[in-house]
Amino acid sequence: MQFFKPVICVSACLNGENVRYNGQTISDDFVRLLLKFCRPFNVCPEVSIGLGVPRDRILVYYDTNQFRLFQPTTKKDVTHLMQQFATSFLTNVYDIDGFILKAKSPSCGVSGTKIYRDSMGSVFHSKGKGLFAAEVFNRFGYLPIEDEGRLRDEDIREHFLIRIFTFAHFREMIASKPAIQDLLQFHQEHKYILMTYNQRKLSQLGRILANYKKGAFETTLNDYKTLLYTAFSKKPSQKQHINTLLHISGYFSDNLNTNEKKHFLHLIDQYRENKIRRTVIIELLRNWALRFNDTYLLSQKYLNPYPEELTVR
Ligand code: SF4
Structure with missing residues (x-):
């Protein structure tokens, strides 16, 4: 990526x-x-x-x-x-x-x-x-x-990395003189990151896009930009991450066997008890997305928010 x-x-x-x-x-x-x-x-x-x-x-x-x-x-x-x-x-x-x-x-x-x-x-x-x-x-x-x-604090570091790479993506998109389709794609790819950070602002951003009127793209882009930066102001809690992880796992529920589902929930419990890092679960979700060729999930920045070399394992 x-x-x-x-x-x-x-x-x-x-x-x-x-x-x-x-x-x-x-x-x-x-x-x-x-x-x-x-x-x-x-x-x-x-x-x-x-x-x-x-x-x-x-x-x-x-x-x-x-x-x-x-x-x-x-x-x-x-x-x-x-x-x-x-x-x-x-x-x-x-x-x-x-x-x-x-x-x-x-x-x-x-x-x-x-x-x-x-x-x-x-x-x-x-x-x-x-x-x-x-x-x-x-x-x-x-x-x-x-x-x-x-x-050096892993949570602060991750919060920092997610924001700088998201903002860089957004800035580059603006520099490329985007059309409404580009903004829609950006929104789609960041849906689960935004859901983790701030569900309410995810909905508000969605409404800005839904209310887009032909010929008023600049206004839509400016409104979206202002709200996007504020959506990332607070580091998400473990509970917010778990909500997103469970949500994403729902995409695979028809394709997984009982043992795989049990294993996933066991990992969520371990993460909740701080026995494993979230990256372990994200890796599993990425593998399932590859196995079932789920292109929508593979494009989600939540599963790949920044270069792998920077990941704390
Ligand atoms: S960059 Fe800042 S911290 Fe570093 S030497 Fe200069 S003033 Fe001091």
Whole structure:
């Protein structure tokens, strides 16, 4: 199966550039592998605002309702410079499917950045976002935004992968100047992914397509696009996945013998008890789809949401 390459903005230090404060880079196995299947472009906000490499440490502190970015050794406040850079850089970012930013950084951190009560970093305040990352969330909150640390969690990783590959597919479809048939096909192929993420939005998206009027394709496409991104905002629960898996297995009920059906339900129980991963069941459903040559199910992205090499087994 072919996958469109997601366009991903990456912290430069995670993608081979020696731009960290100590002149080094970060090597993360999964990010390195993932980026082979993407179209990445790098950003280093600290180098971009002229802090240089190597550089003295900067930190975030909270002062009268504002997060400030400060370099204690030089007493330089670079808050404004960073905000200016973030605004101008992100204004020129479009047609993008997600971000992978460096964990805990005062500029790039997406959630675990240490925030202090004072500009010298002596008193801890809380954990939060780096200043550049905060602006990424402001502008692109509807897209997947993660750091390399959080992507080690299997569920977060899968949620991220499903979204970036779905959004890349949708973006490429739009770029190809689609007709209503292309949008209908996209919807059909993503039916079970959408059902897993958000049944209500699946129905709403279906209604948008059903109400399509000749000559008003742009409106239909825009309405569909807006709703599609919001449909993926929340990671689905195990229960939602089980519902989809059972639904798909229903396609084979006339062709399977009693032992095969029992085995399938046993696997569902094992998954429910966290004894096996969902990929085991998906593999079985894929095999049945091949065995019974079910082309509809074989086209379902739920059974093949992203390149196999990225699957956690
Ligand atoms: S974390 Fe961000 S600002 Fe720091 S070196 Fe990496 S890319 Fe540059």
